[in-house]
Amino acid sequence: MPGALPEGADHPYGTGFMRSNTPPTSARPASARRTLRKAARRARRRPAIIAAGLAFAVIATAGAGVVLPTSQAQAGGATENTTMNFALASYSIPLEPTAAYASPDKTSVDARKALVAAEQTIAAASTITSDIQASGLDVGVPVTTVDTDDLAAAVKHLEAATQLPAPLVAGFSERVTAEVASVEADINGLRGRLDAAIAVKAAQDAAQAQAAAEAAAAAAAAEAAAAEAQASSSNRSSSPVFAGPGTSAGDAQAIARGMLAGYGWGDDQFGCLVSLWDRESGWNSQAYNASSGAYGIPQALPGSKMATAGADWQTNAATQISWGLGYIAGRYGNPCGAWSHSESNGWY
Numbered sequence: 001m002p003g004a005l006p007e008g009a010d011h012p013y014g015t016g017f018m019r020s021n022t023p024p025t026s027a028r029p030a031s032a033r034r035t036l037r038k039a040a041r042r043a044r045r046r047p048a049i050i051a052a053g054l055a056f057a058v059i060a061t062a063g064a065g066v067v068l069p070t071s072q073a074q075a076g077g078a079t080e081n082t083t084m085n086f087a088l089a090s091y092s093i094p095l096e097p098t099a100a101y102a103s104p105d106k107t108s109v110d111a112r113k114a115l116v117a118a119e120q121t122i123a124a125a126s127t128i129t130s131d132i133q134a135s136g137l138d139v140g141v142p143v144t145t146v147d148t149d150d151l152a153a154a155v156k157h158l159e160a161a162t163q164l165p166a167p168l169v170a171g172f173s174e175r176v177t178a179e180v181a182s183v184e185a186d187i188n189g190l191r192g193r194l195d196a197a198i199a200v201k202a203a204q205d206a207a208q209a210q211a212a213a214e215a216a217a218a219a220a221a222a223e224a225a226a227a228e229a230q231a232s233s234s235n236r237s238s239s240p241v242f243a244g245p246g247t248s249a250g251d252a253q254a255i256a257r258g259m260l261a262g263y264g265w266g267d268d269q270f271g272c273l274v275s276l277w278d279r280e281s282g283w284n285s286q287a288y289n290a291s292s293g294a295y296g297i298p299q300a301l302p303g304s305k306m307a308t309a310g311a312d313w314q315t316n317a318a319t320q321i322s323w324g325l326g327y328i329a330g331r332y333g334n335p336c337g338a339w340s341h342s343e344s345n346g347w348y
Contacts, residue, residue, distance in 0.1 A: 298324025
């Protein structure tokens, strides 16, 4: 062979050198050369494929702590709605069922459900804060906002995980689901406090309304009584007509004075009583007001009211005085109270 060393001579690369029997490249057929070139290219690509596989393994191990690139802007610069268009890179089945795919893969469906639930929960957190502020009520806690930062971060990680193989996405979906449950618990706590505060306020409002209604009813009753009394006073203002002779004024006053002690009144009340019934009837047991129908010493209206003190109310001064003192005690407390009212209003 041209260029071969003589037998027994040392090779320049050492004694371990062995002569190759492979023919030169130029001497090989064209098909053999193409096969060798393909094998060489495959050998060069193999390290890159292995490195890519290792990178995916590292990303999967990092889990939710790795922030992956988010979806890029669509035409016009608007951010793509990854919540509604989420689909795993390793799957061709869309999230929403179509005629071609009636049953989307479970991993994609779970991921989309987690994102939708997160979106609704974040909106609910904002709503409960707005409701509390709008109510103006004290719900018993100083902080009325719900922290959704961890949930938002978990959503970003899940959205970025669309570039991972489907089996690796489950962990991101589970984290979003767990954060949704945590935020919902905080929302429900605040909602319960707000409902309780609303119930207390409603009870207070109802009590105030009832008190106002009762006060209005009492005022109306008092006004009606005053109007009736005013009418009675006007009728009694005319001089009474004496129906006939009866007990003298002095005798009638003596009877009344003897009855004061039975009501716990002293002589100081007697002067007020004398003045009061002097004005009403002149102490005439048969005094009759034709305009109003008032009758007797106390000018009962109508006179038949005095029948509760005795059947002889029309003629017996003592019966009339007994009824009149009972009326004064029940309405004014004592004769001086009745006299003061008569002085102010012209009637008692």
